[in-house]
Amino acid sequence: MQTANKVLQQQLTCASGQQITCLRFSGDISSASKDAVVGTYQALDKASNKRILLDFKGVEYLNSSGIALVIQVLMEASKSGQTIVICGLTPHFTKVFTMVGITKYATLFSDEAAALSSL
Amino acid sequence: MQTANKVLQQQLTCASGQQITCLRFSGDISSASKDAVVGTYQALDKASNKRILLDFKGVEYLNSSGIALVIQVLMEASKSGQTIVICGLTPHFTKVFTMVGITKYATLFSDEAAALSSL
Amino acid sequence: MSVTSGSKVEVRLPSRLGFEKVAMSTAAGMAKLMGFSDDRIEDLKTAVAEACINAMEHGNQMNASIPVSVILSMKPDELEVKVMDNGTGMQTPAPTPDIDRKMTGEEEARGMGMFLIQALVDEAEWVPSAGNDEQSFVRLVIRMNKESE
Amino acid sequence: MSVTSGSKVEVRLPSRLGFEKVAMSTAAGMAKLMGFSDDRIEDLKTAVAEACINAMEHGNQMNASIPVSVILSMKPDELEVKVMDNGTGMQTPAPTPDIDRKMTGEEEARGMGMFLIQALVDEAEWVPSAGNDEQSFVRLVIRMNKESE
Numbered sequence: 448m449q450t451a452n453k454v455l456q457q458q459l460t461c462a463s464g465q466q467i468t469c470l471r472f473s474g475d476i477s478s479a480s481k482d483a484v485v486g487t488y489q490a491l492d493k494a495s496n497k498r499i500l501l502d503f504k505g506v507e508y509l510n511s512s513g514i515a516l517v518i519q520v521l522m523e524a525s526k527s528g529q530t531i532v533i534c535g536l537t538p539h540f541t542k543v544f545t546m547v548g549i550t551k552y553a554t555l556f557s558d559e560a561a562a563l564s565s566l
Numbered sequence: 567m568q569t570a571n572k573v574l575q576q577q578l579t580c581a582s583g584q585q586i587t588c589l590r591f592s593g594d595i596s597s598a599s600k601d602a603v604v605g606t607y608q609a610l611d612k613a614s615n616k617r618i619l620l621d622f623k624g625v626e627y628l629n630s631s632g633i634a635l636v637i638q639v640l641m642e643a644s645k646s647g648q649t650i651v652i653c654g655l656t657p658h659f660t661k662v663f664t665m666v667g668i669t670k671y672a673t674l675f676s677d678e679a680a681a682l683s684s685l
Numbered sequence: 686m687s688v689t690s691g692s693k694v695e696v697r698l699p700s701r702l703g704f705e706k707v708a709m710s711t712a713a714g715m716a717k718l719m720g721f722s723d724d725r726i727e728d729l730k731t732a733v734a735e736a737c738i739n740a741m742e743h744g745n746q747m748n749a750s751i752p753v754s755v756i757l758s759m760k761p762d763e764l765e766v767k768v769m770d771n772g773t774g775m776q777t778p779a780p781t782p783d784i785d786r787k788m789t790g791e792e793e794a795r796g797m798g799m800f801l802i803q804a805l806v807d808e809a810e811w812v813p814s815a816g817n818d819e820q821s822f823v824r825l826v827i828r829m830n831k832e833s834e
Numbered sequence: 835m836s837v838t839s840g841s842k843v844e845v846r847l848p849s850r851l852g853f854e855k856v857a858m859s860t861a862a863g864m865a866k867l868m869g870f871s872d873d874r875i876e877d878l879k880t881a882v883a884e885a886c887i888n889a890m891e892h893g894n895q896m897n898a899s900i901p902v903s904v905i906l907s908m909k910p911d912e913l914e915v916k917v918m919d920n921g922t923g924m925q926t927p928a929p930t931p932d933i934d935r936k937m938t939g940e941e942e943a944r945g946m947g948m949f950l951i952q953a954l955v956d957e958a959e960w961v962p963s964a965g966n967d968e969q970s971f972v973r974l975v976i977r978m979n980k981e982s983e
């Protein structure tokens with residue numbers, strides 16, 4: 448009863464001119480989303496994808512097991528010197544991500560435009 | 567556990583230049599809404615309010631008892647030669663109003679602008 | 686997504702007007718889980734609300750302490766909903782409202798619940814109490830890839 | 835609107851991941867009926883989802899045939915939610931996740947459910963099974979006119 452995730456991958460250009468790799472999630476992000484979240488991240492070449500934007504705009508449901516997958520990505524990205532930024536969270540999940548401390552390791556932006564313009 | 571209704575009353579001008587009295591409902595329209603629906607209608611002077619627009623845009627919940635109140639208004643308006651038009655129904659409730667035959671006695675418009683421009 | 690059939694959810698409400706909205710939410714959540722489209726979910730919500738109101742009013746005589754039970758069963762490609770009350774029940778078919786007779790006052794304005802239920806779902810069946818402690822219920826079915834009309 | 839206290843709604847779900855979303859819908863419907871704000875309803879939905887997942891996983895060992903019961907009770911100015919399972923249960927307080935330790939791998943990435951429940955509702959209490967056939971449960975409370983933090 449857990450939906451499969453579609454993850455859209457896109458190259459975007461920040462205001463600074465730098466490239467950023469955007470991963471757009473949709474549907475449910477839960478314990479069933481390991482491939483979608485960790486798998487999609489791990490499939491990216493670490494050297495050529497230094498900046499990664501995780502976009503949660505299309506996500507309908509997110510639980511603590513899903514957040515744990517995001518933390519796993521942050522952990523691996525931190526080890527390989529990649530920068531992760533996050534956008535598209537609802538005010539509720541912005542609060543939740545802040546509560547669990549994710550903001551220490553990733554900046555949260557309200558939407559894609561806000562993220563791109565300050566990077 | 568049924569919400570009280572606020573009904574906003576407003577005079578509008580149709581494209582034809584004629585005046586129309588708009589009753590804007592909100593919240594729940596159910597068996598508890600007799601005052602809001604029938605009462606508000608009955609409080610209008612029949613001679614000076616010949617055209618009435620019932621706006622359901624702000625309505626969150628509507629059931630068959632609420633629809634029965636609308637039919638009661640249609641019945642009284644028909645007797646006193648008033649014209650009732652309806653707008654702001656969701657596609658679902660447009661279907662429901664059509665199923666019960668309300669469209670024989672009141673024209674349904676998608677929104678206020680559509681109603682005003684064709685009257 | 687794959688539908689896991691054979692799963693049941695049961696919700697019990699007090700017989701108090703307004704609580705049918707809680708059953709609507711539960712039914713909508715279950716239908717969404719199965720992948721029903723938003724418009725089918727709207728059909729289901731209205732049908733469930735009307736069935737709950739009838740169970741409260743006609744079945745349980747608005748005695749708040751008698752619960753209405755709603756049993757939602759996932760089946761392959763369909764969702765079955767039983768709304769149960771403690772009354773003696775009703776038999777199919779539902780009366781069809783006649784708007785012309787309503788407008789002349791020959792027919793009461795109300796009395797559209799059963800008609801709407803039948804019109805909005807793919808199957809609707811009223812099963813009277815079999816006596817003893819058996820509950821009466823209405824059984825609704827919505828199917829995947831079916832329009833309501 | 836006036837809140838009718840003393841009203842209870844119960845929903846029973848199979849212990850199968852995904853069905854916590856049905857409980858979220860029911861809880862949201864009940865909180866909306868009571869007049870809670872949308873942001874409080876979001877808090878409640880996440881807390882109920884986490885409590886249901888824990889009841890399924892840790893309490894009922896993911897045995898789909900053992901139901902998780904969610905009992906929602908309207909009280910004057912508050913909504914109480916009990917999420918019950920057939921396990922032996924847990925005692926308050928919940929572990930606080932340490933993001934730094936999670937980042938170094940000293941702590942598992944998961945393990946934030948109980949923390950979030952406590953952080954999002956006004957009261958959270960875990961009550962272990964009292965033995966015999968008593969169920970273990972977590973009891974959550976959200977109050978009117980209260981912010982979650």
Ligand SMILES: Nc1ncnc2c1ncn2[C@@H]1O[C@H](COP(=O)(O)OP(=O)(O)O)[C@@H](O)[C@H]1O
Binds near residue numbers: 735773779796799800
């Ligand atoms: N659950 C039920 N138990 C007993 N009688 C019922 C039940 N549901 C409907 N009925 C009967 O069928 C009639 C028509 O129901 P309905 O079409 O919903 O209109 P209304 O409830 O407005 O009268 C009711 O007046 C009642 O006599």
Ligand SMILES: Nc1ncnc2c1ncn2[C@@H]1O[C@H](COP(=O)(O)OP(=O)(O)O)[C@@H](O)[C@H]1O
Binds near residue numbers: 928945946
């Ligand atoms: N309903 C429950 N019954 C038994 N143990 C529980 C229950 N809920 C939580 N626990 C215990 O508390 C621990 C922490 O729970 P939680 O913070 O939700 O994280 P997670 O479920 O990801 O481990 C669980 O690993 C489990 O050992």
